[in-house]
Amino acid sequence: MTFAAASLQKDERNRILIVDDDAEIRDLLCEYLDDAGMETRSAEHGEAMWQVLDSFRPDLIILDLMLPGTDGLALCRALGERMAIPVIMLTARGALIDRIVGLEMGADDYLVKPCDPRELLARIKVVLRRTMLFPPEARVEDVASLRFAGWRLDTRLRQLHARDGGVTALGGSDYLALRLLLRHPHRTLSRDYINLQVYGRERGPLDRAVDVCISRLRQMLEEDARNPSIIRTVRNGGYALSVDVMVEA
Structure with a gap:
């Protein structure tokens, strides 16, 4: 089995789950990504995220680090243990050690708030392209x-x-x-x-x-x-x- 980007194009829309406790950010990103041809869902905290995942299997999760209840790092680690879904961390904490810890917990990329939705879209496309080159199920x-x-x-x-x-x-x-x-x-x-x-x-x-x-x-x-x-x-x-x-x- 070989992984060549050109042969792994998906016909359906990419599905994105946005987990952030800021309703304004959730609405903004959902609207922007929907307009870009993606299918989105959102959740305001970890418990809501697991509920969404019961009926919606995303291709990628955008995960805030600072969440009420279980924080983004713990959720990222739990996601990696339960299912193979790439994660982009979106957070106001941009120190090097925070980025390293986020990657160590299994995040595929790390973007600091405030961010331009266009940059986030570009990062999403890069991570999805990498995922198609080396699918999570082929660990x-x-x-x-x-x-x-x-x-x-x-x-x-x-x-x-x-x-x-x-x-x-x-x-x-x-x-x-x-x-x-x-x-x-x-x-x-x-x-x-x-x-x-x-x-x-x-x-x-x-x-x-x-x-x-x-x-x-x-x-x-x-x-x-x-x-x-x-x-x-x-x-x-x-x-x-x-x-x-x-x-x-």
């Missing part, structure tokens, strides 16, 4: 191997197989970093996010662990590690896997 944890650029990663044995039959056993951080990139092809992942996912800690100002790990992976994967074509450096952004991924159950 890396549930597949036996992933193929990319002539390589195959065995996710059970944590081995990297080359075209010529060579096999390399990957260490913990190298395996986790490669698996993370393969889970998000064509998506820029920040050094902070990679560091948190791979090493379980925040990245310090002089912390080069992620760069060293990516360098090791390039030495294994690239024909020319100084001019990489598989793992691309995004200036002021981080790293991105720039090839398509095929999954095998």
